[in-house]
Structures are given as C-alpha cells and as structure tokens.
Amino acid sequence: MSFQRVPGLVSVVITVYNKLPYLAECLNSLLDQTYGSWELILVDDASTDGSYEFVMNWLNGNEPLLREGKGIYAIRLPRNAGYAGAITAGMYLAKGEYIAIQDADDLSHPERLARQVRYLKNNPHLELLGTNYEVFEDGHPERRMPVYWLKYGEQIGKVYAAGGHCICHGTAMFRGTVFDRIGGHTRRIEGAEDYEFIAKIIHAGAKNVDNLREVLYYHRKHQKQRSRNYFGKSQKEQGHDA
Template identity: 45%
Template sequence: MTFPMIPNRVSIVVPCYNREKYLNQCLSSLINQTYSNIEIIIVDDNSTDQSVPKIQSWIRSLPTRQQQNIVFLSLPRNTGNAGAYTTGMFLARGEFIALQDSDDYSHPRRIEKQVEFLRKHPKVGLAGTQYAWFREENGKRFPAPNWLRYGEEIKKSYQKGKHCVCVATSMFRRSLFDHHGGFHRGINRIEDYKFMIKFFKNGATIENIPEILYYYRAHPDQRSRKNRKRQ
C-alpha cells in the first residue's frame, strides 16, 4: 500500500549502505535543488559503519522547514540495493519519483529539468539523464562512456538485451510504480536492466535527457565495480 499522491512533488529515493564518507555531498546536492517541492527519502540498508549517525547529524543541521521534507528509515536487516530502493518507493508521496545512489551527487537543476521534461512529454514515463563520472581522490570530472541511447534507439537496445539508461539518474511517474512495482530483489546484478524491461513490457516510454545532470563517483567500493568482479 502506497501513500496518497501529492501533485507536483518529487520524492527522491536514496538507498544507503556503508557510505558515511559520501553522504554529506550526496544529500546536500539534493536539498539544494532549484526545484523546491521535494521530499528526500533515505533508506539505510543496515549499515555497519557510521552512516546512520551521519544521516541523523545531517538532518539535524537543516532548518526545521527542510527537516519536514526528509523521511529517514533505518532497516533492521540488509535487503540489498534493490530492496532498499523499493522500500523507499513505497514511502514516496510525490507525483514523480527520482533515484540517486548515495555515493553520487546531482546537478543543482537536475530535478527541475527532469520535471520540466516530463511535463513537456506526457507520453514519457521515465526520463534518465546524461552524466559525468569523477574520481574520488581528486573530483575531476570526465565524460560518461558513450553507452546511453536516445529516442527509438533506447527501445531497440533493450530489445537486443543491452542496457542504455543510467538508472540512478532516473525520474519516473509514480503511477508506473503503483501499477508495476519496483526492483526485483531476487535478480542479482541485473536488477537495473530488469527494472527498465518491466516498464517497457507494460507500455511505458523511456527517454534520456542529453544534458549532464548527474555525477557518478568512481571508487573501489562502488557497487557496479564489485558486481563486475563477481561476474
């Protein structure tokens, strides 16, 4: 059961597992968005480091009016990234749901531009964005690898079994989640791909915004790097 929807609000879901070093930059990039009608839903996935105290301290540092727009849930056991993301989606009250990994950060106008795009394109159910990646040690940004696709090429890529949307950059209409649910927890390492395929199979249109609105951190403990090592 989901909460009643609040028109024009964006619910930003941030799962966290042992990301104490990166939380301030991640969360500050969201609370300072130019689009103000947001709620930030932080789901700690039973971290074993100091992530929970860091999150609590960050929330206390905010003005009261901003604290009211933060939802924080600490899970009693580890559910995995897919489980934490989906838990946050169930808590969302916004007309739109945006995703962000807790070791990355967003451009200040990311949410504003994605809402504007979805308003202008009512047939699009989900919009990702172009992104840049940066090294943890120096913060220098680099263009993303050329694997994203646009327009009809997105559907063609997924039909061929290829992945071409950076899921952590996504914003989608909450109605998609209400009808089709979130990530599949039982599918390790390809939950992002399956998430997109599920929307396509149910008739959703997916697009990428070609502007860099997201910054992806490269570091030894990032989830995608660990997944590649397991394959």
C-alpha cells in the same frame, strides 16, 4: 481509500549501505536543487560504518528545512535487505507524483529535478526519464569525463529489446503511477536489479522512456561500489551502467 499522489512533488529515494565517506556531498547536492517541491526518503540498509548516525546528525544540522515543511525522512532497516529490498521499501513510502533515484555516492546537478520534471510535464507519454552524466574519480570531482553508451528516443526500446542497457539507473525519474502499477525492483537478477526494473517499464511500451542529453548527474568511481561485487570493474567505468 485509494492512495493519492501529491501533484508536482518529487520523491527522491536514496539507499545507503556503508557509504559514510560520500553522504555529505550527495545530500548537499540535493539541498542545492532549484526545484522546490521535493521530499527525500533515505533508506539505510543496516549499515555498519556509521552512515545512519551521520544522516541523523545531518538532518539535525538542517533543521530549518524541516521547519519549512520539507519532507526529509531517514529509515533504518532492522536487517540488511539488499538493494532491491531497500529501494522498494523507499518507493512504497514515496508520495510524490514523480519518484527520482539517487545513488548515495553520486551527485546531482542543481537543475536536475527541475529539468526532468519539466520534460515529463511536456511529454505526457513518457513514463521514465534518465539524463546524460559524467564520471569522476573519487577525490577529483573537477576531472569529469563524458560517457558514450547512452541512447535517446526510439533507439532506447531497441537496445532493451535486444537485452542491452542504455539508461543510467541513478539518473532515473519516473511517474509514481508506474510504481503503483508494476511495483519496484526485485531480486530475480542479483546484481542487475536496476536493469530489470527499467526493462520492466519499457516492456509496457517501447516508446515510453527517454534520456535527456544534458549532463545532470555525476557518477563517482571508487573501490567500494556495489557493482564491483558482481562485475569486477564498474560497468559505468567501462561505459555501461552500474
């Protein structure tokens, strides 16, 4: 029996590894989405700071959503699989026509899912769509700063062909059939799993991705970001993705 995706459904995949201080704001930003047809798949990558326990309590506190049929699932991996393993596990569980990525320490604009779905519906040739975003220091969400490294339209394929990066991974929404066709993230380039995944999609067609110019995502700067383990100062802080 072939796998059938649910039309119009957005499967939001979040991976969590020791992100306890940021989870409430992240999850609440998803509850505020104006787009109604979404499910949340949260994969805890064997956190040790109480992140998983917090999520379970959060789910219990939002029980009415579950009664309304909203799919919110929390999975705890039995051991740490790393970012590529955790996010790919979540994508295997996603049943939506669209899959959206959300970083556990960032926030989404209430219109994010609605506007990305609308754009993908109106542009059937696109397989992945990112958005513009702003950066803020932890504790100061009101002081958001713009970024200038993103590209749009045909410029995107040229950047990736030259080995560059110009789509913020946390903003990405792509068609579930893309995952069915090429799979998810790999461990081939440690610390740059996000770059490799997007580049893999673009390789299949240089004009099949785009960015929305609207700011629909907010990236939080803090000392425990995963990218700091590989690049020191976060690339998003320097005007590049993390």
